Amino acid sequence: MPRPRLRDETKPDTAGLLKILWRTLPELWRSSPLLVTLLGLMALIGGVIPAVTLLISKWAVDGVSEVAAGGETNLALLAGAWAGAALLGQLTGVARQVLQGYAADNFTVQTSRRLMDKMNDLPGLEVLEDPRFHDDIQILQMGAPRRPLNLTATILGLLATAVSLLSVAGVLLTVGWWVPLVVVLGMIPLTLTQMRLYELGWSMTIQNTQASRELNYFQKAALNHGYAKEIRLYGLMPYLTHEYTERTLDYQRTMRGVRNKQLIGVLPAQILALAVTAGVFAYAVWQAQLGNLTPGAVVLVIGALSQVRGQLQELADSLGVGSEHLHWFGKYYEFLDAVPSVAVPAEPLPLPQRFDLTLDGVTFGYQGHAPVIENLSLHIPQGQTVAIVGENGAGKSTLVKLLLRFYDPSQGRILLGGAGEQVDLRDVDPQAWRSQVAAVFQDYARFEWDVRQNVLLGQEEDAPRLQYAADASGLTAMLPRLESGMNTRIGQAYGGVDLSGGQWQKLVTARALYRDARVLILDEPTAALDPRSEAEVFRTFAELSRGRTAVLVTHRLGSVRMADRIIVMNAGRITEDGTHEELLAAGGEYAELWALQARQYSESRDWLEREPDPASLLSSD
Template sequence: MTSASSEPGHAELLRTLRATLPDLWRSQPLVTGGLLLLGAAQGLMPAVTILIGKWTVDGVSGLLAGQSVNLTALAGAWAGAALLTQLTTVLTQVMQGVAADHYTLHVNQRLMRRMTELQGLDVLEDPQFHDDIEVLQGGASYRPLNLLSTLVYGLRGVAAAISVAATLLIIGWWVPLVVVAGMLPLLSRQMQFYRLGWTLFIQNTPEAREVNYLSRVALRHEYAKEVRLYGLAPHLQREALQRTRAYQDTLRAQRTRGLLALLPFEALSLLVTAGLFVFVVGQAQAGRVGAGSIVLVITALAALQGELRQLSEMISTATEPLSWFGKLHAFLSAPGGVQSPAQPRPMPTDGAITLENVSFAYRDQPPALHDLTLHIPAGQTVAIVGENGAGKTTLVKLLLRYYDPTAGRILIGDAAARTDLRDLDLNDWRAGIAAVFQDFARFEWTLRENILLGQTPDGDRLNAAVQGSGLSGVLNDSRTLDTRLGQAFGGTELSGGQWQKLATARALYRSARLLILDEPTAALDPRSEAEVFSTFAALARGRTTLLVTHRLGSVLMADRILVMKAGRLIEDGTHAELLARGGEYAELWQLQARQYGTGPAPHERDPAYP
C-alpha cells in the first residue's frame, strides 16, 4: 500500500501512466485508438483556423489594393474547419462514453478479483488499507472516465500547442522559441498549483473519512436508536462542521499562497507576448509583413497562452486519476498474507485436527494464543468455553485460516498422514467447512440468496435447511424465500433472532465435514436455542464440530469441553469430569447456575434454561 501522506512525483506518475495505458488499450482497443486519433485531429483545428484568419485578412487587404482574391474559398475553408471541429467533438464524446464504460467495468472486475485473492483477514488490520480501499472504492466509478478524458484532451492540447506555435514560424524561426520559453515558467508553476488539490486530498483522507463516518452515523438506520435516545444529532453536526471547516481553512490558505506565487510568472509571460506584439507592429509599419501577420500574432499568442494554460491544468489534473491508478496498481500487486500454496497437497481423507505449539498475535497486539497443543479426532463434537478474551474466536479464525499462526502449526489428517494446513488449497479447505458466526453478515438480498450464498440451488437441501434452522417460522403469506431483505432496497427487516436463524440455515445448507458454531444462538430466546441445538446435535453426527459459547447449558451436546483462559488451554475433558475437577469450568458453571436461583445441583440442570 502507498503512503497516504506522500505526494506522487513526476517519475512515479509516468510509471503509473505506462502501467495504465496497456490496460486501457486492452479494455477497448479500437475505440481507444479512434479516440486518440480524434484528439490529435482536434488539436490541429486551432492552427488551421488561425491560418485561415491570416489568409482572409491578407486577402481583404489585397482585394482593397486591386488584387484578385478568392474569398469564397477561404470562407468555405473556415466553415469546413468549424464543421469538422463540431463533428469530431460530438464523436469524441460518444466514443469516450463507450470506452469509459468498458474501462470502468474492467477496473471494477480487477478490484473485486483482487479482493477475492486476499483470502485472509490480516490485511484488513492495516489502517492504511482502509484509507486506500476508501479511495479506490469511491473512485472506481469515475476515475477511469477522468483518466480517459484527461488523455484525450491532453493529447489534443499538446497537438494544439505545437501546431499553434508552429504558425508563428511565419513571423520568424525564433518567434515560437521565445514565446514558449517565456511561458514555460508560468506553465510549471501552474502545474504545481493544480497538483496542490490532489496533495491536500491525499493528506486529508483520514479526516475526510471521519467526516463521512459522522454523516453515516447521523443518517443510517442502524445508529438511529442511540442517536435519538441520547440526542447525538447536534453533536454529530457540530463535529462534522468543525472538521469540514478545518479542512477548508487549510485548503483555502494553500490556494491563496499558490495564486500569489503565480503573479511574477504571469508578468514574465505578459512581457514576452507584449514585446512580440510590439515587434510585429513595427515590422508591419516597415512594410515587411502584412495586416494578416498582425492578426496571426494576436490570435496565435492568445490561443497558445490558452492552450498552454489548459494543458498545464490538464497535466496537473491528471495527477488525481493517475495517483488513484497508482494506488490501484499498488493494491493489485501488494502481496497478501494468507495465500494458497503454488502446489497444494491433496486433501487428507481423515478430518482430524492437530495443533502443535500454536501461538498467535494480532498486529501490534499482545499474543492472543500461547503455545497451544491440541488434538481433535474426526467426528468429535468439541465445545470451547472461557471468558471474553480467552482466545476462543482466535482459535476458530486460525482453523478457518483467516490468519496463519505466529508460531507452531496446524495439521490436518490422522497420525499416519498429517498435512500442514498451509500446504492445502485454501478454497478446497474452506469448501468443507460450514460456520455460524456471532457477527454474521446480513446481506440485503432475498432470503433464498442469503441461504444459498452463490451455491447451486437444491430444493431438498434448501427445505431441510429452512426447517432445521427454524426459519420456516419466519415465512408467512407476505414473506417468502424470494422476499428481499434490507431497507436500502425497500425490503423487509428481520429481528436479531430471525437473522440468526437465517445464518444457521446457511450452515445447514452447506455439505461440510467441519462445522463451526461461534456463539450461534446469542440472539435467540431459550426455547429457540433449545430447538436449534437439537438440530445441531443431529447435524453434528459424523462431522467434526466446534462450538464456541459463553452459555454453558449448550455444551451438554459436546463430547468434550476445552476451557481457555488468557490464550491458554487450561482444562480439557467431559462435562462430568470438569465438574468433578472443581476448576475453572466448574466455577463458570456455578456462576451461571446462580443466575437462575436455587434448585438442583449445577451438574443436574442446564443453567441456560430456567
C-alpha cells in the same frame, strides 16, 4: 512473509508517474482497442484544426487587403475552407465525446473488476483488518467510478492539446523563428507552478483521508436508521451535529489554506506569461508598421498567442489533473501488487481423506499487538463435537480465524488429516479447505437481498438441498410469516422487512447447512439471543453436528453439555480439557464459570416467579 501494505508513504516522483502511465496506457487500450485507436486518430485531427484555421484566417485577411488594393483572391474558397475546418472540428469533437464515454465506461468496468478480483485473491483478513487499509480502500472505492473515466479524458485531451500546441507554435514560425520559442519558454513556469499545486492538492487529499472519513462517519451516524433509536433516546443529535460542524470547519480551514496557496503561488507565473504575450504582440504590431508583416500575419499572431496561452493553460491543468489521477492509479497498482501474508501455495496439496484438526504449538498475535494465542496445541478428531469456552478476550474467535486460515500462525502449525496423511493448512488451497467448512459467526453478514439469496450466497440453487437446509434450520417454519416467503426482500433500505435476531439466526443457520460441509463452526452465534432462543439454536446444532466435525465457540455455558468435549481457554492458552462432568468434578475454572452462570439463570428465574411489586423495585433500599 511481511504483511502487505496498501499505503506507500513516499509519493511517486515524475519518473514514478511516467512508469504508472506506461503501465496504465496498455490497460486502457486493452479495455477497448478499436475505440481507443479511433479516439487517438480524432485527437490528432482535432489538434491540427486550430493551426489550419489560423492559417486560413491569415490568408483571408491578406486576401481582403489584396482585393482592396485592386488585386484578386478567391475569398469564397477561403471562406469555404474555413467553414469546412470549423465543421470538421465540431464533428470530431462530438464524435470524440461520444466514443470517449464508451471507452471510459469499459475502462471503468475493467478497473473495478480488477479491484474486486484482487479482493477475491486475498484469502486472509490481515489486509482488511489493518487500520491503514480503510483510508486506502476509501480512496480506491471513491475513485473507481470516476478516475478511469477522467484519466481517459485527460490522456486524450493531452494528446489533442499537445498536437494543437505544436501546430500553432509552428504557425508562429511565419512571424519569426524565435517567436514560438519565446512564447513557450515564457509560459513554462506557469505550467510547472500549476502542476506543483495539483501535487499539493493530492497530498492534502491523502493526509486528510482519515479526517474526512471520521467527518463522514458523524454524518452517517446522524442519518442512519441503525443508530436512530439510541440517538433519540439519549438525545445524541446535538453532539453529532456539533462534532460534524467543528470537524467540517477544521477540514475546510485546512483546505482553504491549500486553495489560498494555490491562488497566490500561481500569480507570479501568470504575470510573466502575460508579459511575454504582450511583448510578442507589441513586436508584431511594430513590424506591421514597418511593413515587414501583413495584416493577416498580425491577426495570426493575435490568434496564435491566445491559443498558445490557452493550450498551455489547458496543458498545465491536464498534466496536474492527470498526475492526480495517476497517483490514484499508483495506489490502485499498489493494491493489485500487494502480496498477502496468507497466500495460495504455488502447488497446493490435495485435501486428505480424514479431517482431523491438529494445532501444534500455535502462537499468533495481530499486527503490532501482543500474542492472543500462545504455544497452543490441540487435537480434534474427525466427527467430534468440541465446545471452546472462556471469558471474552480468551482467544476463542481468533482460534476460529486461524482454523479457517483467515490468518496464519506466527509460530507453530495447523495440520489437517489423520495419522500418516497430515498436511499443513498453508500447503492446501484456502478455497478448497473452506469449501468443506460451514460457519455461523456472531457478526454474520446481513445482506439486504431476498431470503433465498441470503441462503444461497451466490451458489446455484438445488431445490432438495435448499429445502433440507430450510427445514433443518427452522427457516421453513417462519416463512409463512413473511409476505413472499423465500422471495421476501430483507432490509428497509430497499423496501424490505426487518428480521428479528432469532429469525436471522435461522436464516444464517440455513445458509451454513446449504453448503453441506464436513466441518461446522459456530462462533458465538447466540450472543444476541435470549435463553429460550439460545437453547433452540444449540438443540439444532446438536442434531446437525452428528457425523461432522463441529466446533462451538461461546462464553455462555448453558448448552455446551451436548458437546463430546469441552476446551476451556484463558489468555490464549488451554487451561482445561474434558467432558462436562469431568470438568465439574475437577472444580477448576469451568466449574466456577458454570456455577456463576447457573446462579445467574436461577436468580433470574426466581425473580420472575416471585413477580415482585413494581413499587418495591423503586425503593431506596
